[in-house]
Amino acid sequence: MGDTMITSVPRALLTLLLSALAPLLAQANDFDYRLAPRMIANDVYALIGTTEDFSFANGGNIVNSGFIVGPSGVIVIDTGSSRRYGEQLLAAIATITDKPIALTINTHHHPDHFLGNQAFPPDTLAATPETIHGIRTEGEGFSANMYRLNGDWMLGSEVVVPAKTLAAGRIRVAGRDLEFLPLAGHTASDLVVIDHDSGTVFAADLIFNRRAPTTPHADIPRWLAALDTLEAIPAKRWVPGHGEVSEDTAPIRHTRAYLEWLADTITRGAEAGLDMTEMLAMPIPEAFADMNLAASEFRRSVTHLYPAAEQAALKR
Amino acid sequence: MIRHATLAALSLALLAGSSAGAANLQTTAGVQTIQSVSDPLDSPRWEDMRKMFFGDAPVIFDERVRVSAPRIAEDSMNVPVTVDASALGDARSVLVFADFNPIIKVLEFQATHARPSLGFRLKLQQSSPVRAAVLGSDGIWRVGGAWITATGGGCTLPSTGSSSPEWQERLNEVNGRIWSRVDGGERVRMRIIHPMDTGLAAGIPVFHIEDLALADSAGRKLIEIQTFEPVSENPSFTIDLPPEATSGGRLHVSGRDNNGNRIDAWVTP
Numbered sequence: 381m382g383d384t385m386i387t388s389v390p391r392a393l394l395t396l397l398l399s400a401l402a403p404l405l406a407q408a409n410d411f412d413y414r415l416a417p418r419m420i421a422n423d424v425y426a427l428i429g430t431t432e433d434f435s436f437a438n439g440g441n442i443v444n445s446g447f448i449v450g451p452s453g454v455i456v457i458d459t460g461s462s463r464r465y466g467e468q469l470l471a472a473i474a475t476i477t478d479k480p481i482a483l484t485i486n487t488h489h490h491p492d493h494f495l496g497n498q499a500f501p502p503d504t505l506a507a508t509p510e511t512i513h514g515i516r517t518e519g520e521g522f523s524a525n526m527y528r529l530n531g532d533w534m535l536g537s538e539v540v541v542p543a544k545t546l547a548a549g550r551i552r553v554a555g556r557d558l559e560f561l562p563l564a565g566h567t568a569s570d571l572v573v574i575d576h577d578s579g580t581v582f583a584a585d586l587i588f589n590r591r592a593p594t595t596p597h598a599d600i601p602r603w604l605a606a607l608d609t610l611e612a613i614p615a616k617r618w619v620p621g622h623g624e625v626s627e628d629t630a631p632i633r634h635t636r637a638y639l640e641w642l643a644d645t646i647t648r649g650a651e652a653g654l655d656m657t658e659m660l661a662m663p664i665p666e667a668f669a670d671m672n673l674a675a676s677e678f679r680r681s682v683t684h685l686y687p688a689a690e691q692a693a694l695k696r
Numbered sequence: 697m698i699r700h701a702t703l704a705a706l707s708l709a710l711l712a713g714s715s716a717g718a719a720n721l722q723t724t725a726g727v728q729t730i731q732s733v734s735d736p737l738d739s740p741r742w743e744d745m746r747k748m749f750f751g752d753a754p755v756i757f758d759e760r761v762r763v764s765a766p767r768i769a770e771d772s773m774n775v776p777v778t779v780d781a782s783a784l785g786d787a788r789s790v791l792v793f794a795d796f797n798p799i800i801k802v803l804e805f806q807a808t809h810a811r812p813s814l815g816f817r818l819k820l821q822q823s824s825p826v827r828a829a830v831l832g833s834d835g836i837w838r839v840g841g842a843w844i845t846a847t848g849g850g851c852t853l854p855s856t857g858s859s860s861p862e863w864q865e866r867l868n869e870v871n872g873r874i875w876s877r878v879d880g881g882e883r884v885r886m887r888i889i890h891p892m893d894t895g896l897a898a899g900i901p902v903f904h905i906e907d908l909a910l911a912d913s914a915g916r917k918l919i920e921i922q923t924f925e926p927v928s929e930n931p932s933f934t935i936d937l938p939p940e941a942t943s944g945g946r947l948h949v950s951g952r953d954n955n956g957n958r959i960d961a962w963v964t965p
């Protein structure tokens with residue numbers, strides 16, 4: 381996922397916003413995400429969020445996380461959108477196993493994938509160098525935006541930058557046969573985690589299932605190349621970053637079809653001389669009618685991607 | 697769900713000047729009647745705006761002054777807006793402002809031979825109406841507008857140019873292109889390299905383009921634009937020329953910023 385926009389919200393304003401939400405909170409809830417780990421293979425679990433946008437109603441639980449119980453410890457893939465999510469994920473893991481956390485992975489630098497880091501042992505937090513850099517430089521801005529969107533669900537959440545660096549390769553972690561495959565395109569670094577023992581691919585936000593892809597840091601040609609790499613993996617199942625787990629490659633193909641349409645629409649619009657306001661009015665093809673939030677994500681993507689396409693068209 | 701239309705068909709429709717699919721875009725205010733005397737956007741700042749820009753002159757809200765903009769600004773530094781007063785018939789001079797911006801006035805333009813419409817981008821400091829106003833020959837101001845929700849910071853954030861040395865070599869460089877419209881007219885799009893610093897970011901002085909003009913190769917002025925601080929960094933403009941203003945040849949862009957730096961470039965078809 382991406383943030384809608386990076387802004388530095390002054391603390392005073394933030395407090396004001398949060399206090400404005402107070403009446404809602406009174407009747408709201410217990411801030412329980414009701415995370416329910418689902419066993420998708422032997423010793424492999426996924427927690428599937430909604431395919432919505434961030435909101436106070438969902439508390440930011442619009443993201444998938446997962447974990448693998450190895451012979452000597454647990455490998456966690458993404459920590460969710462808030463400190464509360466991280467704590468509740470840790471508690472959910474404890475209902476399955478009492479083994480220690482061996483490795484906690486942030487697949488990429490988007491806030492719904494790392495803002496739960498606080499709950500996990502600091503020396504287990506790991507990511508690629510690019511993702512570590514992204515969290516370090518952009519994390520605070522993302523965090524402020526998440527407070528704005530999710531309200532009090534975020535209270536106490538702070539950016540924790542992983543210290544451990546992950547590199548490409550197949551290694552044994554906690555006795556489990558894992559492979560780290562650093563790809564890119566959704567962001568500058570999207571880490572795919574393959575669990576060879578079960579044939580499960582944790583595909584990060586390179587795959588969105590029935591939820592429109594987000595593009596604030598996207599490089600679409602690289603993303604399409606990453607999808608080709610993913611599709612060639614002889615996997616039994618794919619866990620997307622957003623949307624349901626899949627046992628076939630349909631979500632890969634659907635994500636690719638959307639991204640190809642998006643890139644083509646933007647390039648052709650710029651070449652045809654359309655203004656950005658005209659691009660924003662472009663209809664979404666029926667082919668993506670089953671993709672949640674396609675209309676709003678398309679408009680956000682126009683904001684992200686159209687300026688570069690316009691410049692290319694003007695400089696031709 | 698919106699029905700699928702091919703891009704080509706839509707582009708043609710747009711370049712033919714018809715209105716875009718309104719489902720994704722707001723266009724002016726959703727008033728029942730075409731005209732009204734009370735602010736359809738119900739902005740608490742409207743009275744101040746009225747006094748500031750129109751004094752005692754009569755003002756009516758008129759749907760024919762179209763303001764097209766996203767309901768939610770994804771990027772407060774670059775909020776796309778198109779104003780179009782061509783439905784009024786005799787509109788030539790258009791004023792654009794944003795009620796809640798720290799610098800309220802965005803731009804003004806005089807479409808001497810171009811259509812009275814302009815696409816541009818602005819910085820929004822917070823959610824605000826963005827309005828276009830046209831003074832008619834009857835002495836009445838006609839106003840259209842749209843609320844844009846923004847997370848803000850657009851006006852007090854420094855430009856990216858102010859922190860990078862690259863723009864200095866390219867200051868006032870113009871990239872532009874001319875397209876044929878199906879109505880026999882032309883569309884001109886251009887982008888000018890300029891930081892457009894508002895002076896509201898700490899330690900960065902105000903520095904923005906003040907005047908721009910587009911003329912044909914015979915020197916006939918097609919449109920003149922006076923831009924203010926809220927216009928986005930590296931401003932881009934979309935200008936439409938009716939068939940009678942279309943020469944088929946290259947067009948001259950001229951102007952200057954508040955430091956006296958000149959803009960002088962040709963846009964070719």
Ligand SMILES: [Zn+2]
Binds near residue numbers: 381382490
């Ligand atoms: Zn993401």
